[in-house]
Structures are given as C-alpha cells and as structure tokens.
Amino acid sequence: xxxxxxxxxxxxxxxxxxxxxxxxxxxxxxxxxxxxTGVGCKHKTVTQFGTHDWAxxxxxxxxxxxxxxxxxxxxxxxxxxxxxxxxxxxxxxSILAISSVTFLDLTGDDLPDVVAxxxxxxxxxVMLLKVPGFEGDLYSGYLTTLVEVCRRMDWSVAPDRxxxxxVLGYLWDRYEGDHQGNQLQLKxxxxxxxxxxxxVLFSGTPYTALRDAPRSKTVLCLPYAEPKRxxxxxxxxxxxxxxDLPIGRRFTSxxxxxxxSAAGVAGATVEGLIARQETALGERLGTMVDHLRGQSVAVFxxxxxxxxxxxxxxxxxxxxxxxxxxxxxxxKAADLEAxxxxxxxxxxxxxxxxxxxxxxxVRALCADAIAAGTLDGVLGSxxxxxxxxxxxxxTPLRRSxxxxxxxxxxxxxxxxxxxxxxxxxxxxxxxxxMGVSIFVQRLLTAPRLWDTGVATRV
Amino acid sequence: xMDDEAFWREQERRKKDQLGQPCCTQSGMSWSMIDLPGNFAxxxxxxxxxxxxxxxxxxxxxxxxxxxxxTEEMITTGRTEPALRACLELIAKEEAPEFVxxxxxxxxxxxxxxxxxxxxxxxxxxxxxxxxxxxxGLKLSSQAAMLDWLFSTLxxxxxxxxxxxxxxxxxxxxxxxxxxxxxxxxxxxxxxxARLRSLAVPANDASAVxxxxxxxxxxxxxxxxxxxxxxxxAEVIVNGVYPExxxxxxxxxxxxxxxxxxxxxxxxxxxxxxxxxxEQRVHEVPLPVGxxxxxxxxxxxxxxxxxxxxxxxxxxxxxxxxxxxxxxLQAEVAGKRVAIALRMHANYASDTLAYEGLGEVAAYxxxxxxxxxxxxGPPEDAARQAFAEGLAARGCSxxxxxxxxxxxxxxxxxxxxxxxxxxSDTVRNELAAVDLPLLTTRALAPYLSGVVxxxxxxxxxxxxxxx
Numbered sequence: 045x046x047x048x049x050x051x052x053x054x055x056x057x058x059x060x061x062x063x064x065x066x067x068x069x070x071x072x073x074x075x076x077x078x079x080x081t082g083v084g085c086k087h088k089t090v091t092q093f094g095t096h097d098w099a100x101x102x103x104x105x106x107x108x109x110x111x112x113x114x115x116x117x118x119x120x121x122x123x124x125x126x127x128x129x130x131x132x133x134x135x136x137x138s139i140l141a142i143s144s145v146t147f148l149d150l151t152g153d154d155l156p157d158v159v160a161x162x163x164x165x166x167x168x169x170v171m172l173l174k175v176p177g178f179e180g181d182l183y184s185g186y187l188t189t190l191v192e193v194c195r196r197m198d199w200s201v202a203p204d205r206x207x208x209x210x211v212l213g214y215l216w217d218r219y220e221g222d223h224q225g226n227q228l229q230l231k232x233x234x235x236x237x238x239x240x241x242x243x244v245l246f247s248g249t250p251y252t253a254l255r256d257a258p259r260s261k262t263v264l265c266l267p268y269a270e271p272k273r274x275x276x277x278x279x280x281x282x283x284x285x286x287x288d289l290p291i292g293r294r295f296t297s298x299x300x301x302x303x304x305s306a307a308g309v310a311g312a313t314v315e316g317l318i319a320r321q322e323t324a325l326g327e328r329l330g331t332m333v334d335h336l337r338g339q340s341v342a343v344f345x346x347x348x349x350x351x352x353x354x355x356x357x358x359x360x361x362x363x364x365x366x367x368x369x370x371x372x373x374x375x376k377a378a379d380l381e382a383x384x385x386x387x388x389x390x391x392x393x394x395x396x397x398x399x400x401x402x403x404x405x406v407r408a409l410c411a412d413a414i415a416a417g418t419l420d421g422v423l424g425s426x427x428x429x430x431x432x433x434x435x436x437x438x439t440p441l442r443r444s445x446x447x448x449x450x451x452x453x454x455x456x457x458x459x460x461x462x463x464x465x466x467x468x469x470x471x472x473x474x475x476x477x478m479g480v481s482i483f484v485q486r487l488l489t490a491p492r493l494w495d496t497g498v499a500t501r502v
Numbered sequence: 503x504m505d506d507e508a509f510w511r512e513q514e515r516r517k518k519d520q521l522g523q524p525c526c527t528q529s530g531m532s533w534s535m536i537d538l539p540g541n542f543a544x545x546x547x548x549x550x551x552x553x554x555x556x557x558x559x560x561x562x563x564x565x566x567x568x569x570x571x572x573t574e575e576m577i578t579t580g581r582t583e584p585a586l587r588a589c590l591e592l593i594a595k596e597e598a599p600e601f602v603x604x605x606x607x608x609x610x611x612x613x614x615x616x617x618x619x620x621x622x623x624x625x626x627x628x629x630x631x632x633x634x635x636x637x638x639g640l641k642l643s644s645q646a647a648m649l650d651w652l653f654s655t656l657x658x659x660x661x662x663x664x665x666x667x668x669x670x671x672x673x674x675x676x677x678x679x680x681x682x683x684x685x686x687x688x689x690x691x692x693x694x695x696a697r698l699r700s701l702a703v704p705a706n707d708a709s710a711v712x713x714x715x716x717x718x719x720x721x722x723x724x725x726x727x728x729x730x731x732x733x734x735x736a737e738v739i740v741n742g743v744y745p746e747x748x749x750x751x752x753x754x755x756x757x758x759x760x761x762x763x764x765x766x767x768x769x770x771x772x773x774x775x776x777x778x779x780x781e782q783r784v785h786e787v788p789l790p791v792g793x794x795x796x797x798x799x800x801x802x803x804x805x806x807x808x809x810x811x812x813x814x815x816x817x818x819x820x821x822x823x824x825x826x827x828x829x830x831l832q833a834e835v836a837g838k839r840v841a842i843a844l845r846m847h848a849n850y851a852s853d854t855l856a857y858e859g860l861g862e863v864a865a866y867x868x869x870x871x872x873x874x875x876x877x878x879g880p881p882e883d884a885a886r887q888a889f890a891e892g893l894a895a896r897g898c899s900x901x902x903x904x905x906x907x908x909x910x911x912x913x914x915x916x917x918x919x920x921x922x923x924x925x926s927d928t929v930r931n932e933l934a935a936v937d938l939p940l941l942t943t944r945a946l947a948p949y950l951s952g953v954v955x956x957x958x959x960x961x962x963x964x965x966x967x968x969x
Contacts, residue, residue: 045584045585046588047585047588047589047592048592049589049592049593049596049597051571052545052568052569052570052571052588052589052592052593053565053567053568054553054558054564054565054567054568054569058550058551058553058554058558058569059554060550060551060554061551062551062554063554082526082608082638082639082640083524083525083526083529083639083642083848084525084526084528084529084530084552084555084608084638084639085526085555085639086555086848087526087529087554087555087556087848088551088554088555090928091555091556091557092554092557094927094928095557095559095560100931101908101927101928101929101930101931103908103928103929104907104908104909104928104931104932105909107907110513110642112524112640112641112642113640113641113642116612116640122509123509125506126506126509126510129506130506134906134907134909135909145551145608146549146551146574146577146608146609147607147608147609147611147612147640150577150578150609150612150613151612176549176551176574177549177550177551177552177554178549178550178551178572178573178574178577179573179574402565403558403564403565403567404565404566406565407565425559426559426560427558427559427564429559430558430559430560430561430564431564431565433562434539434562434563437678437681437682462559464559464560
C-alpha cells in the first residue's frame with residue numbers, strides 16, 4: 045500500500061460518526077444519548093457543538109459510561125445497564141440511544157444483547173447505534189441514527205394525511221435562527237402549493253411528534269438521507285421522493301416542482317407560484333447584486349450544501365474557482381456535477397474541485413489564489429476559515445499587479461458545520477427564496493480576512 | 503427495573519483524589535498543542551475519529567496535524583507499522599519540521615502496539631526529533647498529570663536560541679504597522695527604515711535576569727503584556743510564558759531562564775524536575791487574578807530576582823488604580839452570594855486546573871461576595887467526604903455542595919438565593935431557565951490591569967441580574 049502525505053493530513057471535515065449521531069440526537073429534544081466510550085470521546089460530541097450552537101447545549105442530554113482500563117479488563121458491557129437505568133430515571137427520555145467505540149468493540153462484549161435487554165426493560169425506546177471510528181463520517185453517523193429512529197416507527201399505518209409532506213434527512217445541527225428560518229421556508233413553500241409540512245427528521249421536533257411521520261402521504265428524501273435511500277424505503281415501506289436541498293433560486297423552484305409532482309399538485313399552480321416568487325426575488329435583490337457580480341470565490345462544504353451554494357453563486361454572477369467537497373459519504377466531484385446539472389448549473393470551467401481536502405490543502409489553494417489576485421472570497425466552515433487565519437497578511441501584496449479591490453484579502457463567510465462566528469438570533473434561512481436574500485445580505489456585509497481600511501469595490 | 507446499588511457502591515470506591523475532571527491524554531495533548539505556533543507536526547496514531555476529541559477550528563496549528571488513519575483491518579491484525587512509518591517519513595521529507603510528537607490512542611493501546619520503536623527508527627533515519635507518547639483515554643488521568651507529561655516532554659526537546667518576549671512583541675507590532683502602512687499606501691522608504699532601526703536589539707545576553715512564567719492565565723492577546731512591561735521596567739526579561747503565549751521556539755528556549763515562577767507547583771512534578779535539571783530555580787506564585795494575588799505574584803518575583811523595590815515601584819500605579827476600583831465595588835457587592843462550580847471542565851487549561859479549580863476564588867472574595875462552592879460529582883456520602891478532604895488539603899474551608907450534573911445545577915442554585923454563578927458554559931440553558939446570571943470560569947481578566955475590567959464586568963452582570 046502506498047500513501048501520500050495528503051492521506052494523513054487533518055481534513056477540512058474529519059468529524060466522525062459519533063459526532064453525527066450526537067448531532068441527530070441533539071435535534072431530538074426528548075432523546076438521551078449514552079456513550080459507551082472512553083473519556084476523550086466525550087469531546088467528539090459535546091465539545092464539537094460548543095461554539096456552534098449558542099441556543100442550546102448538548103451536555104444536558106448526554107452521558108458516558110466512564111470506561112477506564114480496569115473496566116475494560118473486567119468487561120465493560122456490564123456498565124451500560126446501570127448507566128442507562130440511571131439516565132432514564134433522571135431524564136425520562138422518549139428514546140435512549142447507546143453507542144460504542146472501536147476499542148471497546150475489540151473486546152467482544154455483546155453490547156447488542158445488553159441494549160436489547162434494556163429495550164425490553166425500560167419504559168422508553170432503547171436503540172443501539174453502530175458508529176465505528178474507522179469508517180464513515182459525520183453524515184453517515186447522522187444517517188445511521190435516522191435509519192434507527194425510522195425503524196422504531198410504525199410504518200404499517202395507512203398514510204391518512206393526504207396533503208402532508210414528511211421529510212427525511214434534514215441536517216439540523218443547532219437551535220438557531222438559520223434552521224428555524226429554514227423550517228418556516230419549507231412550511232411556506234409547501235403551503236403555497238396546497239400542502240403542509242409534516243414531521244421533519246430531524247428538526248428539533250420531539251420523538252413523540254416525529255412518530256407521526258408515517259401518516260404523511262408524501263415522504264421526501266433529502267440528499268443527507270440519499271446514501272441509505274434503499275434501506276429507508278425498506279424500513280418505511282414507501283416510495284421516497286428524492287429531492288435536492290432548496291438552496292438558491294433554481295433549486296428552490298426545482299424543489300417545488302418535484303414535491304408538487306409527487307403529491308399530485310397541478311403543474312400550472314406550481315409554475316404560477318414559481319414565476320411570481322422568482323420575479324419577486326429579482327425585484328427584491330435589484331441592483332444590490334451588481335456589487336457581487338464578477339467576483340471569484342472558493343467554497344468548502346458538504347456536497348448538498350456545496351451544490352446549493354454553487355448554484356446560488358452562479359445565479360448571482362459569482363464565479364467559483366475552488367470547490368472543496370467536505371466529507372466522505374455524500375458524493376464526489378461527479379456527484380457534484382450531476383447535482384448542479386439537475387438545475388442547469390455547472391462547475392465553472394477552470395474551477396478546481398477537490399475531494400475531502402486537508403486543512404493544509406485548503407490553506408495552500410487559497411494562499412496561491414490570493415497571491416495570484418484571483419480570489420475575492422472564501423466560503424466554508426469555521427474549520428476551513430481558521431486554517432486561513434495564519435496566512436501572512438502580506439500574501440496579497442506578493443502578486444505583481446492587480447486591482448485594489450483584492451488587497452485587503454478575501455471576504456470570509458462561515459457556512460456549514462461548525463460555525464464559530466456566524467450565529468443567528470432571528471430567522472435567517474439559507475433555504476427557499478428568502479434564503480437567497482439572506483445569503484446576498486451576508487455576502488454584502490462579510491468581513492475580510494485582513495481589513496486595512498483599503499476600499500473594496502465601490 | 504433492576505437494582506444497581508451494588509454497582510454504584512463499587513463506583514464510589516473509584517473516587518478520584520482530585521477535584522478535576524479526568525481526561526484522555528491524547529485529547530488533552532492534542533488540544534494543548536493546537537494553538538502553539540511553530541514548525542512542528544502532531545501525529546495521532548489511531549483510527550481517524552481519534553482526531554475528533556479536540557477542536558479543529560480554533561488554534562493556529564490545526565493544519566500541522568496528521569492521523570495514521572488506521573483501518574479496522576490494521577487494528578485487528580496489528581499491522582500498523584506501514585501507515586505510521588509512511589506518515590512520519592513523508593512528514594520528514596515534505597515538511598521538515600523541527601519536532602514531531604506522536605500520540606497513541608485507545609485502539610493502539612488495547613492491541614499493545616509498540617509504535618515507539620517505529621518512531622525512534624524514523625527519527626534516527628531522518629535526524630528530526632520525534633517523540634512517541636503512549637497516550638490514551640484508558641488511564642483516566644487527571645488533566646494536571648497530562649499537562650505535566652506534555653510540558654516535561656516539550657521542555658526536553660533540543661534547545662534553541664533564547665527568546666525575548668518583550669522584543670518579540672515589539673517586532674510583531676512593528677511588522678504589522680509597516681505591513682499595514684504599505685498595504686494602505688502610506689509611508690516612505692525612509693520612514694520604514696527609521697522605524698526598523700528604532701527596534702532595540704533582542705536581549706540574549708546570558709548574564710541578563712531571565713525568567714519563565716508557568717501556568718499563567720490566558721489573555722485576549724495570548725501574550726502577557728502587563729508582566730512583560732512590569733518586569734521589564736525592573737530589568738527582568740521574560741524568557742517565556744507557558745503554556746498560553748508560548749511558541750515552539752519559546753519551549754525550545756525554556757532552559758535559558760535562571761528562575762521559573764509557577765502557578766501551583768504541585769501540578770507539575772515531572773516538568774519541574776526537568777527545569778531543575780536545567781539548573782533553574784523554581785518558585786511558587788499565586789494565580790494572578792485579583793488585586794491581592796496579582797500583587798503577591800509580582801512581589802514574589804521581585805524578591806526572588808533580588809529586585810523587590812524596582813518591581814514594587816513598577817507596579818505601584820496599576821495597583822493603586824486597581825485598589826480604588828475594588829473599593830468602590832465592595833460596598834455594592836456586600837451580602838451578595840456567588841456560587842462557584844468546580845469539576846465541570848475538561849478544557850486542559852492550566853489556570854483552570856490550578857489549585858484544583860480554586861484559583862479564581864480569591865478574586866470573588868475580594869469583590870466582597872459570600873462564596874459557596876458547588877462540586878460536580880456523585881452525590882453519595884463517600885464522594886462528598888473525598889471532596890471535603892480535597893478542599894481541606896488545599897486550605898479551603900468554604901461551604902460546598904455536591905451536584906450530580908448540569909441538568910440539576912439551575913434548580914439547586916435557585917434554591918440557594920445566589921446573585922451570580924460562576925460555572926462552565928455548558929450550563930447556560932439551565933441557569934437561564936432560573937434567571938441566574940452566569941459568568942463562565944476564566945471570565946475574569948488577569949493581573950493588576952484586569953482588576954478594573956473585572957469590577958466593570960461584575961457591575962454589568964449584577965445589573966443584568968437585577969432587571
């Protein structure tokens with residue numbers, strides 16, 4: 045086996061399945077997550093959300109079984125029962141999830157049997173999450189949890205809510221205004237075509253309410269659930285409707301068309317709505333977007349968010365010169381091209397598309413582009429933007445010629461997970477037609493990597 | 503449901519003899535190195551998810567981290583050497599760092615991987631200093647023991663030239679000014695040269711009085727301008743501030759100091775042995791948060807370096823200002839109660855861990871608060887007794903309660919009639935629910951200049967609580 049150094053480097057997104065499971069369970073307020081792990085693994089969950097979700101902490105509904113070397117030698121599986129019972133008595137969750145980690149799995153303890161026993165014993169649902177740390181990523185951990193929660197639901201019931209649309213695979217990572225705003229957008233989009241929004245897995249909705257999802261006639265499968273679409277179809281006993289995230293004008297319109305078609309809404313109704321909304325959006329943005337047109341940016345995001353963001357940037361006349369796909373499980377460059385093609389967008393000619401870039405690569409690609417005077421902005425998670433923080437402020441000065449607009453360094457915009465500086469105290473969707481307006485607002489007021497007071501574009 | 507009493511009784515016997523949260527040494531060291539500037543590499547030898555027990559989005563050196571990304575097959579067959587060897591050789595060839603730290607993880611510890619032989623072999627072949635540490639989460643080490651291990655490792659890597667923190671700060675400020683002026687199109691060549699010439703020569707005179715400051719509280723700048731200025735005025739050169747504010751260069755220069763001033767010397771037996779082995783004198787200083795502790799901090803240094811009068815004269819104006827600010831607040835605070843929560847943090851911060859988390863207590867008492875401690879832990883009698891003994895051993899006779907976890911803290915504090923809580927940020931929802939103002943641990947600014955800021959902060963927080 046041969047390796048290159050990039051293989052070993054810390055990645056833009058190296059978060060694993062345990063973090064993904066924690067994210068999903070954070071999005072279910074009446075869930076409790078018991079981690080059968082070592083002490084450091086606690087940081088893979090609670091700590092990773094500390095800077096991201098300022099509205100609600102994770103710690104209060106998570107616990108761990110305090111495994112150390114002595115417990116390992118004596119068989120650590122015996123610890124799970126007392127901790128699970130104690131967690132139930134203290135928190136009374138509707139659903140209790142239990143996960144393990146590789147070094148405990150290596151000992152051969154029969155954790156599935158322990159969990160099955162607890163499921164029979166405790167008044168709440170108890171489920172095992174297999175989220176090993178040597179494979180998968182944040183998204184597959186989230187998806188594993190989604191599948192297991194769906195398994196707990198009664199999908200044999202008749203879908204008696206004909207106009208209701210349930211959603212699988214909404215990536216809810218915090219209780220802040222961006223996701224609150226997205227939920228309002230989804231609700232409004234569906235209402236505008238005569239439908240209603242049913243349970244969204246996951247969306248900060250309690251498990252007790254999520255269990256009504258099988259009663260919705262239409263069930264959407266968002267891209268975050270797509271890798272397990274076949275499994276989910278078997279579990280749910282339904283034809284799931286695959287649809288891209290409604291990010292940007294075209295993806296939002298496409299979302300409406302796909303959902304309407306699946307739910308039997310008349311095409312004319314939908315097209316009329318789309319025409320009105322797109323016109324209104326154009327009028328709302330007006331000449332504001334002239335200040336953005338012609339800029340070049342780098343974007344680092346998971347594939348669904350990247351596709352939506354790139355399509356939106358194309359609509360705004362902003363050129364993507366570097367596209368980094370974060371994560372391992374949601375697709376690669378070919379999937380990005382396919383996603384964009386579904387709305388008539390494309391990867392711009394000359395754009396470098398990089399799969400799962402390391403932080404060193406994020407840093408090097410952006411440094412080169414800044415030095416060459418070809419980068420006006422960087423959109424990415426706090427992890428990506430942090431890697432740029434130590435680039436010398438002299439970087440843009442090293443190029444031989446160029447316009448003054450770029451000498452303050454690129455603007456930076458936090459998107460995705462985790463955020464450090466971007467927080468939303470009110471509804472700030474990034475989905476739906478309103479999401480485009482909010483995105484433009486953020487672009488217009490984005491801070492610069494270094495701000496010396498030199499005028500940017502006027 | 504089953505009765506677990508026997509299990510929990512056994513758990514009680516595992517009581518820690520320390521008040522701090524236990525830690526994974528890999529997590530702690532990774533976390534502690536990530537904001538360290540310098541040309542080094544950290545390799546986490548394990549499955550890739552082991553890199554997630556620390557933040558990647560805070561700190562200047564995340565991009566210098568690597569994982570050997572062991573697969574299930576590698577772990578179960580024990581064939582980990584090719585990946586580790588390749589990783590280290592590629593780092594040496596492509597990055598040529600000054601130092602490589604290789605950290606073990608739970609999976610490699612469970613399979614008994616003798617990876618230190620591989621590290622030693624690549625270090626010898628490449629000539630790059632590489633250190634392998636058998637870290638993991640299995641030992642449930644204390645955070646202080648982890649820091650002691652890391653600091654003793656860093657202090658022992660090959661020495662570099664002396665550094666002068668005051669000079670480094672001046673250079674950084676000057677460089678930024680010159681760059682920004684050039685960036686903005688201002689300044690002539692003669693201006694630039696004049697400013698560069700104004701920079702003093704760094705103090706690398708071996709006869710100079712050089713001191714290390716260890717375990718200092720963090721500041722916004724990550725550096726410590728006040729002690730540098732105060733001690734500089736007394737002709738004492740700050741050789742290095744550890745761990746926050748340190749760089750790889752300053753760790754490599756740590757042996758150039760004559761004296762090390764350490765907050766809570768009991769935390770670092772191994773590290774202090776290394777310093778003493780480098781013929782340094784080690785002195786205990788209080789955590790410089792609050793007027794009294796900050797004054798004692800400076801006075802201790804002044805006496806130890808034979809310059810008590812010069813140091814006293816240097817700090818006098820700041821100390822007077824701090825005293826005035828404090829006197830104004832004490833009457834407003836009198837009779838108010840503050841709850842300080844302990845044993846909630848796994849942040850690996852030396853100042854939080856100092857004196858078992860009690861380092862800031864003196865500052866709150868100085869404000870005039872009646873302090874009650876809340877220790878997170880098992881509420882059983884045996885645990886309470888262990889905590890009582892731990893506090894008494896620190897000379898702390900303050901009243902305390904034990905609470906089971908974050909979910910119950912709000913309720914407990916509401917019943918206690920407190921005006922303010924000092925705790926981990928993880929309980930913000932619980933305290934907001936009972937409308938109790940929260941100041942997170944480490945919210946107080948350090949040193950004499952911090953006292954004035956802290957007085958303003960306390961006023962703001964109490965005013966918020968009164969609304």
